[in-house]
Amino acid sequence: xxxxxxxxxxxxxxxxxxxxxxxxxxxxxxxxxxxxxxxxxxxxxxxxxxxxxxxxxxxxxxxxxxxxxxxxxxxxxxxxxxxxxxxxxxxxxxxxxxxxxxxxxxxxxxxxxxxxxxxxxxxxxxxxxxxxxxxxxxxxxxxxxxxxxxxxxxxxxxxxxxxxxxxxxxxxxxxxxxxxxx
Ligand code: FNR
Numbered sequence: 001x002x003x004x005x006x007x008x009x010x011x012x013x014x015x016x017x018x019x020x021x022x023x024x025x026x027x028x029x030x031x032x033x034x035x036x037x038x039x040x041x042x043x044x045x046x047x048x049x050x051x052x053x054x055x056x057x058x059x060x061x062x063x064x065x066x067x068x069x070x071x072x073x074x075x076x077x078x079x080x081x082x083x084x085x086x087x088x089x090x091x092x093x094x095x096x097x098x099x100x101x102x103x104x105x106x107x108x109x110x111x112x113x114x115x116x117x118x119x120x121x122x123x124x125x126x127x128x129x130x131x132x133x134x135x136x137x138x139x140x141x142x143x144x145x146x147x148x149x150x151x152x153x154x155x156x157x158x159x160x161x162x163x164x165x166x167x168x169x170x171x172x173x174x175x176x177x178x179x180x181x182x
Contacts (some may be wrong), residue, residue: 003069003178005029006038010075010086010122017112017148018074020156024167025072030175035072038064040089051096058092062101065093070106070178071135077113077122082129090129100133106181107135108174110143110167118144138177143170 007025011018026035043057044050050058065071075086093101109126111119123144130137143166145151151160158164 002032002034004067005033005035005070005072005174005178006065006068007035008038008040008071008073008086008089010073010083010126012041012083012085015156016076017114017152017156018076018110020148020152020158021074021110021112021145021167023156024158024164025074025171028164028168028171030171033175033178036068038068038071040085043085043089043092046088046091046095048095061089062093062099065101065105068105070108070174071102072108072110072174073126073130074110074112075119075122075126077111077115077119080121081125082122086126087129090133094133102130103134105135106138106174106178108138108143108170108177110145110170112145112148114147114149116146118146118148120144136177136181138174141166141170141173143167 007022009018009022029035107130109123111123113119151158151163153159
């Protein structure tokens with residue numbers, strides 16, 4: 001049976017660059033793996049008052065994450081950090097206290113930007129949060145994909161061969177990391 005890796009896209013934008021990477025990843029899954037997009041766009045803002053209540057959107061999301069074998073985060077950088085929607089999803093999954101659904105999951109991070117440093121700030125802020133949430137995050141290879149707008153065609157599909165090769169190698173390393181932790 002194949003293992004399911006959740007993809008969490010930090011961008012809510014239609015036709016997002018992160019979504020272009022997600023599409024490539026979904027269509028190029030390593031053997032024995034399937035990718036599933038986990039939508040974070042409709043999650044209400046995290047409020048601790050809801051911890052005691054069974055807020056449906058939170059419960060559905062937490063259960064979706066619980067059922068994953070691993071999580072791949074693909075994100076843009078917002079003001080040198082992660083987008084608020086992504087932090088919101090991480091916080092929702094981390095609570096109620098003692099019921100952190102991220103804990104123990106193998107994880108990996110890809111950041112992208114039209115800029116030259118490929119979302120380095122977001123990538124490392126995310127790694128900091130994931131360390132606390134006990135996500136077992138792939139250390140190498142790192143993935144900071146810069147000048148992203150030059151790597152896609154008019155339909156948003158990645159058309160740069162070097163980028164495709166890099167992503168294939170990244171996915172192979174992530175699959176090996178998941179196997180090592182299994
Ligand atoms: C940005 N952008 C951006 N880019 C960057 O390299 N560093 C940054 O700090 C920021 N900050 C920032 C803040 C806000 C509020 C927005 C809306 C945008 C640009 C942005 O990250 C870039 O356009 C992404 O590549 C878009 O990715 P998606 O949303 O298409 O996946």
